Amino acid sequence: MDELHFNNIYHFSNIVESSIFYETNFWNYPEEPFIERAVSFKKETLLHLYIETTLWNHYNYDIRKSTDFYIEDPSFFDFVRELSDSYNVHFECLDEIVDFETYDENLDQKFKDWWERNEPNFRELFNKIADDVFYILFGNRMLLLKFNELVAEKVADTEFTEDNLNSSGKLKRKYIPKWVKKAVFLRDKGRCTKCSKDLTGLIAVDTKQHYDHIVPLNQFGANDPSNMQLLCQSCNLKKSGTKIETSKFYIKWWK
Numbered sequence: 001m002d003e004l005h006f007n008n009i010y011h012f013s014n015i016v017e018s019s020i021f022y023e024t025n026f027w028n029y030p031e032e033p034f035i036e037r038a039v040s041f042k043k044e045t046l047l048h049l050y051i052e053t054t055l056w057n058h059y060n061y062d063i064r065k066s067t068d069f070y071i072e073d074p075s076f077f078d079f080v081r082e083l084s085d086s087y088n089v090h091f092e093c094l095d096e097i098v099d100f101e102t103y104d105e106n107l108d109q110k111f112k113d114w115w116e117r118n119e120p121n122f123r124e125l126f127n128k129i130a131d132d133v134f135y136i137l138f139g140n141r142m143l144l145l146k147f148n149e150l151v152a153e154k155v156a157d158t159e160f161t162e163d164n165l166n167s168s169g170k171l172k173r174k175y176i177p178k179w180v181k182k183a184v185f186l187r188d189k190g191r192c193t194k195c196s197k198d199l200t201g202l203i204a205v206d207t208k209q210h211y212d213h214i215v216p217l218n219q220f221g222a223n224d225p226s227n228m229q230l231l232c233q234s235c236n237l238k239k240s241g242t243k244i245e246t247s248k249f250y251i252k253w254w255k
Helices: 009-021 031-039 046-065 067-072 075-087 107-117 119-137 141-156 178-187 233-239
Strands: 209-213 228-232
Touching: 009 046, 009 119, 009 141, 031 046, 031 141, 046 067, 046 107, 046 119, 046 141, 067 107, 075 119, 107 119, 178 209, 178 228, 209 233, 228 233
Parallel strands: none
Antiparallel strands: 209 228
16 A cells, blocks of 8 residues: 555645646646646656646745745645655755845845756655645545546647557557556546446456446546546447446445
């Protein structure tokens, strides 16, 4: 098992979730890893990339826009130190070298310079936090549907090499690794997410598991773990390659 820290994790998850539901697409992001992760299944998923860039963009914009607020709130550096300890990322904390209680007309610029110097550290931090946020969000298929609709918009606007595209100009279907199938199977509790049919093979052996792209490749979907769901054969054939859908059906922990 891997150790997750979950430090302020719902705060960070809420930033990402809000960004998805307000349809904020990828921006200020590295295109090469986006292409690599869209083409074929990677354990560092497109959702990981989105989480990292969204958190960086959120704080980068907010700090530059509202520097005075951060300067006047000494708890911000306590927050940074707490995250530094949890995720083992070193920061130079400005309040240790600058007296915020003494008037300094250059304090605003000093703060912005500090932020720029520590950009690699914050990017490393958000990279580590992404694993924790992914753990929370991966179980929410409706959110994954909304996220993959954003991905599809970006896929449609991205130039891929011809060997990764089919004759219709969409991404080719790729082999789904066993680790992806296992993760999706466990998340969906071995049941069809549309009709709740048992697909574990424990009750009936004449069932077949179908691993379906929530946003079909035909609709510019990506070959990404966050875009997969478990369906039975009947529901998958009904969905075909034109419908973008999942369900809100989940199994409760108890009744």
